[in-house]
Amino acid sequence: MFNSSNPVFGRNIFENTARDFTSSNTMTVKGTMGKALLMLALVVLGASYTWKMFFGLETTNAAMGWMIGGAIGGLVTGLIISFVPKTASWLSPIYSILQGLFLGAISAVFEAQFHGIVINAVGLTLAVAFLLFFIYRTGIIKVTDKLRVGIIAATGAIALFYLITWIVSLFGGNTSFMMDSSALSIGISVVIVIVAALNLLLDFDFIQKGEQAGAPKYMEWYGAFGLMVTLIWLYLEILKLLAKLSRRD
Template identity: 45%
Template sequence: MALFKTSNPALGTKTFQDAAARYGGAIDVANRMTLNGTVNRTGILLICAFATAAYTWRAFMQTHDPADVSGLLMLGVFGGFITAMVTIFKQSWAPITAPIYALLEGLFLGGISALLELRYPGIAIQAVGLTFGTLLTMLVLYSSGLIKVTNKLRIGIIAATGGIALFYLMEIILGFFHINFVSINGSGVIGIAFSLFVCAIAALNLVLDFDFIEQGVNAGAPKFMEWYGAFGIMVTLVWLYLEILRLLSKMRSRN
């Protein structure tokens, strides 16, 4: 998370400015990044993710055996992480690596959604609806100017996201020693409040993503940065969807 000075490692504060400075003077206006182009690329990545998610979902629902999708889940998790790192460090490869990332993440998201759907019927469609509802809401709030990305807001979101990342890392490490945060991971008031907080921070990261993409368009970044901007949105949406799934599973387990 600390690769760039932002909460989203894919969309750092200087990401688009650096790309524009490196390539901008050598390309004409027709070959520069546009907002519509980024939106279209985001749509393509979402279609890719939905396609592979549907495949993993169907594979599990046919047998209800986790073993049938465990390999796909691992491929999605580790393959998606590796592809994301490659994309972050090789931005010009984004037209190829961003779709691959979306396809791999779809494998993981479809599998984990199907597993939870079997336990909590209807949870997947609720999570999808809430994720896209949040995306549209944050887009409207940002485009209307109701939420303005000031330095204070940016620093606050970055600090909160970094804190969450450190907590999750610490939780993983302590888990090897059988030390668990029962209250936070449980379905009690504290656990639900924590998940609501994390979902809120993930949603606010979308605002930062919109701002960084707008900066790239204004800076005249090269055309391939449309794919990179779409990739950044996907990174945040994957995180938001998983956190919403976690929140809903906690709430459903109380019933």
């Protein structure tokens, strides 16, 4: 019932926290969304630091160092939260800032090449997120077992695709199609953006099911963390897609 293609939301996550369900202080959708907004604000805070650093220095080495540190730190904290959900309440803010440092620098790299691309990517990401939330809450699209399985399968296929292309590149294979402006490359990006967006439906459903199951309060942070993972993925994919389209102009 609670399965999601988001690796943060594992199949047994509510079962593993069942002993905490007796608490009267339980998870709510409102509380989770509030924490997600706080995490988003921290991402923006971290991003603004490396963004200003990138455009304010004669050399970008310092910003690149923060970008790498943020990426590695975000990966480590994200893995810890995924395996130990109770740490989400204090590690999620740290994760947000670290990811912000990474996103600010990588966004600045794209902005330097394509002026105005970042604000468009941010706007589209937020628009897609609000649209999917509206669609889910109004029941326009219901998260059925078939839909869930389809999204999970598509997400797994994308992960496998990225892994294969990475391995091919390590052995000197040509993977330029991943970032060029060909019709194939743009088509791949469009499909990935759609799948990433659909993952938001599963994330919203997971959070609502957590409220219905009476999950412990700290799971609000865990739910917000999982939602942020999807939003960051969606933003990066939209950013890449817009870059490919800009190269065709």
